[in-house]
Amino acid sequence: MRRAGAAGVRRVAMLSVHTSPLHQPGTGDAGGMNVYIVELARRLADLGIEVEVFTRATTGGLPDVVELAPGVLVRHVDAGPYEGLAKEDLPAQLCAFTHGVMQAEASQRPGYYDLVHSHYWLSGHVGWLAAQRWGVPLVHAMHTMAKVKNAALAEGDTPEPAARVIGETQIVEAADRLVANTEEESEELVRHYAAAREKVAVVHPGVNLERFRPADGRAAARERLGLPQHALVPLFAGRIQPLKAPDVLLRAVALLLEEVPSLRQRLVVPVVGGPSGSGLAKPERLQKLAARLGLCDVVRFQPPVEQDRLADWYRAASVLVMPSHSESFGLVAIEAQACGTPVVASAVGGLPVAVRDGVSGFLIDGHDPADYARVLRRFVDRPQLVEELGTAAAHHARAFGWDASAAATADVYTGAVQHHRLAARA
Numbered sequence: 001m002r003r004a005g006a007a008g009v010r011r012v013a014m015l016s017v018h019t020s021p022l023h024q025p026g027t028g029d030a031g032g033m034n035v036y037i038v039e040l041a042r043r044l045a046d047l048g049i050e051v052e053v054f055t056r057a058t059t060g061g062l063p064d065v066v067e068l069a070p071g072v073l074v075r076h077v078d079a080g081p082y083e084g085l086a087k088e089d090l091p092a093q094l095c096a097f098t099h100g101v102m103q104a105e106a107s108q109r110p111g112y113y114d115l116v117h118s119h120y121w122l123s124g125h126v127g128w129l130a131a132q133r134w135g136v137p138l139v140h141a142m143h144t145m146a147k148v149k150n151a152a153l154a155e156g157d158t159p160e161p162a163a164r165v166i167g168e169t170q171i172v173e174a175a176d177r178l179v180a181n182t183e184e185e186s187e188e189l190v191r192h193y194a195a196a197r198e199k200v201a202v203v204h205p206g207v208n209l210e211r212f213r214p215a216d217g218r219a220a221a222r223e224r225l226g227l228p229q230h231a232l233v234p235l236f237a238g239r240i241q242p243l244k245a246p247d248v249l250l251r252a253v254a255l256l257l258e259e260v261p262s263l264r265q266r267l268v269v270p271v272v273g274g275p276s277g278s279g280l281a282k283p284e285r286l287q288k289l290a291a292r293l294g295l296c297d298v299v300r301f302q303p304p305v306e307q308d309r310l311a312d313w314y315r316a317a318s319v320l321v322m323p324s325h326s327e328s329f330g331l332v333a334i335e336a337q338a339c340g341t342p343v344v345a346s347a348v349g350g351l352p353v354a355v356r357d358g359v360s361g362f363l364i365d366g367h368d369p370a371d372y373a374r375v376l377r378r379f380v381d382r383p384q385l386v387e388e389l390g391t392a393a394a395h396h397a398r399a400f401g402w403d404a405s406a407a408a409t410a411d412v413y414t415g416a417v418q419h420h421r422l423a424a425r426a
């Protein structure tokens, strides 16, 4: 029997058109948003709110419905060919996707979904229609915004198209509530998209604190991964694309080796993840850069791994390095800290919330490799910094459990339903 969820919300239709919560994050279109949806949906189900996630089928033979966890279903929607469609092609499939969502709902009793929660602008467009048709509120999370990304592009990176900006603007107008990861994102919604301030709620994403924890420590994790015990290990983890700037880490490492050549014997730079987004156009770009910088002996490219394995990479690392150009939150920063590893990150987007400068890591303005080399040098000169900052990092991360994020999201749902009812009456 179902417990009652947040005021009047028993079941949510969650929309994730372009990427499935069942996909492996860390490459292609699968990243933080997939993790966000999985973790949020599970925790909402624990609170008594059932979640059904609609996503586009991208391979043949998928079951129509998959149970992801008790109270959480994933529904595969046929919309366009399974393979060969890039995210950029999906606006042409939104009508087909919406049709699939409407059909699924039509086969249920009336009033089956109490609310629509859409993720990323493509889903927002589907949610806009579905919510209106079903007479329920639309809650939307942008995850990333074209205007914000375009204002901070890496050199030579492809800007987001005007059609996306227009689409995002329409959703901001149509949604009953907008969920922002941070105060900064909330301000960006107001500033760039003229969002009504009272519509925007800030909910910090979380970290799975059972999975990401210091566990048996750095030495044990290094042993499991075959990494030398006394090496400096600056780690990059995530989708490989210019926006994430893994190239800045490699250039910084090259500078560091010029300064301290003896470090080469005890330096390993793992890069965990696969090509994504505009990085797909030149998937071997980073490997070529490593070769040009003479770093082939220190850089270790690893394909994306499951989160339990990724936790070991975080634990094994001396420091996680995130020189991103924009980052709506940066889950890997909080995951690494939860594992007891400090983070060196650019001071963009959600990273100043995720990282406490000087306490759990260091924030750097800009993307000059020399600045990153200087900060990495501090870990070379004072190796105990890893444990000092790492302990504080694990403490800091404990404030970011998903339970709190889900409870705050349930509150947003309650507010959206109440507001929607009042508006309907008026």
Ligand code: UDP
Pocket: 024, 025, 026, 027, 030, 031, 032, 033, 035, 237, 238, 239, 272, 273, 303, 304, 305, 306, 307, 310, 329, 330, 331, 332, 333, 335
């Ligand atoms: N991730 C993973 N395996 C990998 C690399 C990354 O599972 O090999 C996950 C990681 O745990 C994190 C997500 O991918 O939860 C990346 O989220 P983030 O917010 O850092 O970046 P985004 O992909 O949203 O840009």
